[in-house]
Amino acid sequence: MLGPEYALLQPIYGELQDRIPSQEGPVRRILIFFGGVDQSNLTGLALSAVMELNRPDLQIDVAIFDKSSHYDDICNLADGHPGIILYSNLPSLAPLMAKADFAIGAAGIIPYPLF
Secondary structure, eight states, rough: OOOOOOOOHHHHHHHHHHHHHOSSSSSSSEEEEEEEETTTOOOHHHHHHTTOOOOOOOOOEEEEETTTTTTTHHHHTTTOOEEEEEEOHHHHHHHHHHHHHHHEEEEESSSSSOO
């Protein structure tokens, strides 16, 4: 059971793959998403790093669950920055992924060591 036909993804991801051209030109839109738990606040770390680029021309889409223990911190970090848009509890990331020129995130993590 290997291969994309066994991936546990909504069908929209496969449909969008054929319709979205490869990204060309400068990066103008970045998506940040580190999953629902993000215990280490990698979302905040990535957002802070992108903000340090000092690129007012960037739009930064940040997807985070409102139940995240770092939700308020992310909101405070984004406050006053019109280029940063926060999204909570989305049914799918596909629309944001389709618009992004670049994405920072993780498909999943294991919260404990395997060895």
